[in-house]
Amino acid sequence: METVTLMVKGTKKEYPKGSTYFEISKDMQPKYENDIILVLENGRLRELSNEAKDNVKVEFITTAHPDGFKTYCRGMIMMLVKSIYHIVGQEKIEKVSMEHSLGAGFYGTIQGDVAVTQKLLDEVADWMRKLVEADYPFKKYTIHTSQARKKFHDYRMYDKEKLFRYRRTSATNIYNLDGFEDYYFGYMPASTGVLKYFQLYEHEGGFILQLPTKKNPKEVPPFVPMEKLFQTLRVATEWGKTLGIENVGSLNDVIAEGDISDLMLVQExxxxxxxxxxxxxxxKQRDKKFIMIAGPSSSGKTTFSHRLSIQLRTFGLKPHPIAVDDYFVNREDTPLNEDGTYNFECLEAIDVEQFNKDMMALLNGETVELPTFNFKTGKREYKGRYKKLGKDDILVIEGIHGLNDKLSYSLPSKSKFKIYISALTALNVDEHNQISTSDARLIRRMVRDARTRGTSASSTIAMWKSVRAGEEKYIFPFQESADVMFNSALIYELAVLKQYAEPILFGINEDDPSYMEAKRILKFLDYFVGVNSEDVPKNSIIREFIGNSYFHV
Structure with missing residues (x-):
């Protein structure tokens, strides 16, 4: 019998030629704490359904890995959509939309002759569990893109039909799950047997598909409504509907028809x-003296602060910017991460006592000399920046911990107005494929870092994991405490960013650890028709990233 030899965890293993990685993963599963869902073959991600090659180094990827978790989510969405069609009946459904992520889950809607109730969702969940138990395979096959368009037209998945109108490749991969066919951007599980952990909840006329987290991939946390975030996302979705642009295909239509300049003006x-x-x-609240602004990386906080300040001036207020970063402790006093690097994101990296002392003095009408942090020397400096608050003066404070009351513990609550800002894109690829807000911010940051700091796209991708970890710990837990949420996402921005991001991503070599992520982002950007940036207004938030902004950002 012919065999193939694999190197798995430093040990040579032999398997019959023709074995799939899925079959081999069953043999290896006892060595892994979490469920295996993908495989790394000589450092390249592959689906488990692929046939194992001879003389390759193999590492299995579980649902606790970022790529494995995304694959779990995609497989779960396809299984959910199939189950909805089965329980409700295809003839009653106009569209099943997965609209946006919400905490540990996804919010979706069902359009058509159907009311979304918990009873209906319980029936759908029961059918999903039957599919899990039956362990149906996700079968992938390739057809011509024109055939895919016709197929999705027949299925009334019109977002996908429109998306493929602009697809430059001649072939498209389709997934078949027990007769139900769909398209997904990214890798898929080998079968439904791995999709064991989920809950369905009725919410705001739609449903929540509640899933585990990467940290605990075998445990579904309880659904906790996040009303402010949900309403902000809902407004963004309504904006898209008002503009007639709910998906990438619709955006491409506007660009192809030459109407993108008008769209930019309306969106702005x-x-x-x-x-x-x-x-x-x-x-209207003259007791507010401190505008506390916080949000994750590349949300456009600086431009937003400038534009908010201009608007405040129209009401007779005198805004003054304060950067919490100027209150960093001196470099030698900065806490360290486990790997010995500086942890600039923890609250202890800020001189909280001095910040509160200065802010309280300003609130009490005293004159205060404000610091400036010298990032080259790692020292806080005083250069005669004196400030005193009059009755119309107001401080616009921007910083990662702005919503955390531990930063401003001495300031009366009534004196603070909290704003959470993030790029919460409501534009989706199609009905069942979302655009990750994290991806959108990463693309923003890559473009800005390359322009302003000379940082390679590879370096930005490499540090993104630690940035995201800091956001999860220091920003997202406080977002619902904000008085207001502002969505900085622009419906057209990825079509503009495309021309800046593609060249720096193409510059990443195949032997670079960031290559696979770069390849994924390039494939994603390929969905968009590119747009020249000359018509982007000079005060636009996107100018903070592509340059030539009216503001010094």
Whole structure:
């Protein structure tokens, strides 16, 4: 019998030629704490359904790995959509949409002759568990893109049909799950047997598909409504519907028809209107002296702060920017991570006592000399920046810990107005494939870092995991405490960023650890028709990343 030899965890293993990685993973599963869902073959991600090659180094990927977890989510969504069609009946359904992520889950809707109730969702969940028990395979096959368009037209998946109109490749991969066919961006599980952990909840006229987390991939946390975040995302979705753009295909239509400049103006006007509403809300509360702004990396906090300040001035207020970063402790006093690197993201990296002392003095009408942190020397410096608050003066404070009351513990709650800002894109690839807000921010940051710091795309990708870990710990837990949430995502931005991101991503070599992630992002950007940036307004948040902004950002 012919065999193939694999190197798994430093040990040579032989298996019959023709064995799939899925079959081999069953042999290896006892050596892994969590469920195996993908495989690394000589450092390249592969689906378990692939046939094992001879003389390769293999590492199995579980649901606790970021790529494995994303694969789990995609497989779960396809199994959910199939089950909804089975329980409700295809003839009653116009569209099943997975609209956006929400905490540990996804929010979706069902359009058609159906009411989403918990009873219906319980029936869907029961059918999903039957599919898990039956362990149906996800079968992948390739067809011509024109055939895929026709197929999805017949299935009434019109978002996908429109998306493939702009697909440059001639072939498309389709997944078949027990007769139900769909398209997904990214790797899929080998079978439904791994998709064991989920719950379904009725929520706001739609449903929540609640899933485990990467930290605990075998445990589904309870669903905790996040009303402020949900409503902000809902507004973004309504904006898309108002503009007639809910998916990438619709955006590409606008670009192809030459109407992108008008879209830019309308989108920017909608954002400016929202900033003006926030300023008006603040102006009506004259006891607010500290505008605390926080949000994850590449949310556009700096440009937002400038634009908010301009709007505040229209109400007779005198805003003054304060960067919490200027209160960093001196470099030698900065806490360290486990690997010995500086931890600039923890609260202990800030001189909280001095910050509170200065802010309270300002609140009490005293004159205060504010510091400036010298990032080259790692020292806090004083250069005669004196500040005193008059009756119309207001401080606009931007920093990672702005929503955490431990940063501003001495300031009266009534003196603070908290704003959470993030790029919460409501634009989706199609009905069942979302655009990750993390991906959108990563692309923003790659473009900005390459322009302003000379940082390679590879370096930005490499540090993104630690950035995300800091956000999970220091920002996201406080987002619901904000008085207002501002969504900085622009519906057209990825079409603009595409022309800046692609060259630096193509510069990553195959032997670079960031190559696979770069390849994934390039494939994602390929969905978009590119747009020239010359019509992007000079005060746009996207200018913070591509350059030529009216503001010094």
């Amino acid at each position: 006007a909608l954002q400016e209107k929202k900033i003006g509403e926030i300023a008006e809300q603040i102006a």
